[in-house]
Amino acid sequence: MILVFLFALVTLAYTRRYHPLRISRLWNSTWNVRILRQAIREEPNTPRANLLFNLSFFLMTALVIYLIVKYYHLTPLGLSGFALYLLLIAGVVGAYLIKTLSIRFVQMIADGDYGLTEYEYNVFLINRVIGLLLFPVTLFLAYSPLIVISPFVTFALVVFIIMIIYRMFRGLFNAAGSGVPLFYIFFYICTLEILPLLVFTRALLS
Numbered sequence: 001m002i003l004v005f006l007f008a009l010v011t012l013a014y015t016r017r018y019h020p021l022r023i024s025r026l027w028n029s030t031w032n033v034r035i036l037r038q039a040i041r042e043e044p045n046t047p048r049a050n051l052l053f054n055l056s057f058f059l060m061t062a063l064v065i066y067l068i069v070k071y072y073h074l075t076p077l078g079l080s081g082f083a084l085y086l087l088l089i090a091g092v093v094g095a096y097l098i099k100t101l102s103i104r105f106v107q108m109i110a111d112g113d114y115g116l117t118e119y120e121y122n123v124f125l126i127n128r129v130i131g132l133l134l135f136p137v138t139l140f141l142a143y144s145p146l147i148v149i150s151p152f153v154t155f156a157l158v159v160f161i162i163m164i165i166y167r168m169f170r171g172l173f174n175a176a177g178s179g180v181p182l183f184y185i186f187f188y189i190c191t192l193e194i195l196p197l198l199v200f201t202r203a204l205l206s
Contacts, residue, residue, distance in 0.1 A: 001063065008060060010052075011055075056128075057131030060131045061092050062088035062091070064138050064141065065088050065092075071146070095199075102191060106188070114175070126163055130163050
């Protein structure tokens with residue numbers, strides 16, 4: 001557990017040292033479409049910083065799920081401890097790998113981009129923000145007494161749900177602004193947002 005927090009701190013330290021404007025750009029891109037599109041054009045300049053933030057998101061999200069599962073005494077597939085945490089990491093990474101491949105597939109069958117490149121960037125952008133927001137919450141979840149953990153569980157879930165809903169609506173409005181037909185927007189939301197969440201939640205609770 002401590003290694004996950006150490007990795008997140010190293011990521012922040014590395015970014016502040018070699019890409020000092022990256023964190024403010026990350027935050028501003030989340031709320032400003034113009035800055036988002038500028039960041040997409042400049043993305044090749046800072047791939048390592050984004051890779052580290054993406055890895056931090058995967059590790060932190062899996063850890064939050066692991067701590068919540070442990071708090072509610074759940075045993076998905078009869079696993080616990082480090083084996084369960086590895087499974088959760090694989091599940092989170094796999095979910096976003098499937099999402100990325102689905103985007104590529106839709107681009108291929110549609111024979112065009114239709115704003116999907118921006119949508120994909122926006123997905124991982126907001127994931128990086130979620131990873132940052134979850135860091136202090138996860139610390140409390142990991143090291144607070146069980147009697148006071150419940151509010152932090154609720155807060156972590158609320159943060160995640162709000163950011164996912166924001167991501168969905170932002171993708172919807174950006175797609176509409178790019179002239180994407182309503183049918184395709186509905187198709188994107190159902191297949192690339194709602195379905196993966198339902199499948200992951202079902203797998204976790206089964």
